[in-house]
Amino acid sequence: xxxxxxxxxxxxxxxxxxxxxxxxxxxxxxxxxxxxxxxxxxxxxxxxxxxxxxxxxxxxxxxxxxxxxxxxxxxxxxxxxxxxxxxxxxxxxxxxxxxxxxxxxxxxxxxxxxxxxxxxxxxxxxxxxxxxxxxxxxxxxxxxxxxxxxxxxxxxxxxxxxxxxxxxxxxxxxxxxxxxxxxxxxxxxxxxxxxxxxxxxxxxxxxxxxxxxxxxxxxxxxxxxxxxxxxxxxxxxxxxx
Numbered sequence: 001x002x003x004x005x006x007x008x009x010x011x012x013x014x015x016x017x018x019x020x021x022x023x024x025x026x027x028x029x030x031x032x033x034x035x036x037x038x039x040x041x042x043x044x045x046x047x048x049x050x051x052x053x054x055x056x057x058x059x060x061x062x063x064x065x066x067x068x069x070x071x072x073x074x075x076x077x078x079x080x081x082x083x084x085x086x087x088x089x090x091x092x093x094x095x096x097x098x099x100x101x102x103x104x105x106x107x108x109x110x111x112x113x114x115x116x117x118x119x120x121x122x123x124x125x126x127x128x129x130x131x132x133x134x135x136x137x138x139x140x141x142x143x144x145x146x147x148x149x150x151x152x153x154x155x156x157x158x159x160x161x162x163x164x165x166x167x168x169x170x171x172x173x174x175x176x177x178x179x180x181x182x183x184x185x186x187x188x189x190x191x192x193x194x195x196x197x198x199x200x201x202x203x204x205x206x207x208x209x210x211x212x213x214x215x216x217x218x219x220x221x222x223x224x225x226x227x228x229x230x231x232x233x234x235x236x237x238x239x240x241x
Contacts, residue, residue, distance in 0.1 A: 010099075050180065054115075194216070
């Protein structure tokens with residue numbers, strides 16, 4: 001019997017809990033696959049895993065991406081064995097890769113997905129008295145001056161705020177994952193499985209369901225405030241790690 005394509009798994013890596021990242025993608029994947037309501041007489045199958053994140057700073061691969069590449073090369077390909085309700089075992093031949101391009105256009109890498117940004121524009125600093133501070137040497141006024149002026153409040157210092165305060169953020173990654181989810185719904189890829197608790201993916205999930213494709217959404221973290229919506233023409237299965 002030839003292997004059949006039974007699942008495509010989309011992993012929103014930034015949405016995983018630190019403990020899950022430490023355990024590894026294979027551990028997360030295995031715990032997800034055993035919860036899928038498999039309804040198949042097959043004993044073998046294929047599964048493709050795509051891991052999404054800010055893998056490029058400019059055109060240079062990030063350290064996180066390098067480390068994750070080593071992990072994926074070490075752990076995959078692998079056979080994940082899934083016990084079925086009928087007593088049989090489904091042997092899933094599984095491969096995994098970093099998502100560095102659109103599923104529809106694998107030869108075109110999307111760079112600059114991990115960017116250094118300045119301080120968020122909406123940061124506010126309280127006055128010392130409002131937080132019960134009576135220390136004359138309190139640093140809050142200096143911090144407020146730093147954020148407001150964009151320069152170090154110390155006389156003679158020319159260091160700018162952008163050299164002191166910054167953050168890294170992913171860009172275009174969620175959009176790429178959204179496009180890939182919708183593209184996969186038009187392919188004979190079996191189950192579509194999303195590992196992410198981010199509600200930004202509700203619109204593509206609903207689009208897929210309206211195309212009469214069942215979806216599994218796996219929440220990496222407990223979430224008591226899940227956004228609910230009509231499932232459309234197919235079924236949305238929600239599970240937790």
